[in-house]
Amino acid sequence: MRKYKKKSDRIIKIAKERIKILFEEANKTKSKDFANKYVKLARKISMKTKVPISKELKKQFCKHCYSHLKQGENVRVRINEKGIIYTCLECNKQMRFPIR
Numbered sequence: 001m002r003k004y005k006k007k008s009d010r011i012i013k014i015a016k017e018r019i020k021i022l023f024e025e026a027n028k029t030k031s032k033d034f035a036n037k038y039v040k041l042a043r044k045i046s047m048k049t050k051v052p053i054s055k056e057l058k059k060q061f062c063k064h065c066y067s068h069l070k071q072g073e074n075v076r077v078r079i080n081e082k083g084i085i086y087t088c089l090e091c092n093k094q095m096r097f098p099i100r
Contacts, residue, residue, distance in 0.1 A: 007049055015049040018042070023057050026068045035068035065091040 019042045026038035039061045046053050061068055062075075067090050069075040076087040083098040 004050070007051075011049060012051055015045050015051045018045055019051070019053060019057070023060060026060070027070075032068070032074070035070075036066070039068045040066055059086070059095075059097065062088040062091060062093065063095055064088065064093040067091075 022038045022042040022045075026035040026042075029035050029038070042053065042057075043061075043066065045051070059069075065088060067074065067088065069086065069088065071077060074089045076089060078085045078087070083096055086095045086097070087093070088095070
C-alpha cells in the first residue's frame with residue numbers, strides 16, 4: 001500500500017474550482033470537440049490532484065469514451081423501475097444510476 005502526501009487545502013480548493021469551471025465551459029460551447037477537451041482536461045486535473053469529481057458532474061460525461069453528454073444531442077435518457085439509464089450515442093455504452 002502506497003502512502004501519498006496529503007495535498008494542501010489550497011491546492012484541493014483550486015482544483016475543484018477549475019474542474020467546475022471546465023464543466024461550465026463544456027456546457028456553454030457549441031463545439032463537441034472543445035467540450036470533450038474540457039472534460040478530458042478536468043479529468044486530468046482530478047487524477048493529478050486526487051480530487052474526486054462531484055456526482056452531478058460525473059453524470060455529464062461518458063464513463064467509457066469520456067465525451068461530454070448533452071441531452072438530445074448525444075445521450076439518450078431512460079427511466080426504469082430500477083433507475084436511470086444513460087446511453088451514450090457515440091460509443092453506445094450504457095451507464096446506470098440507481099434511484100434511492
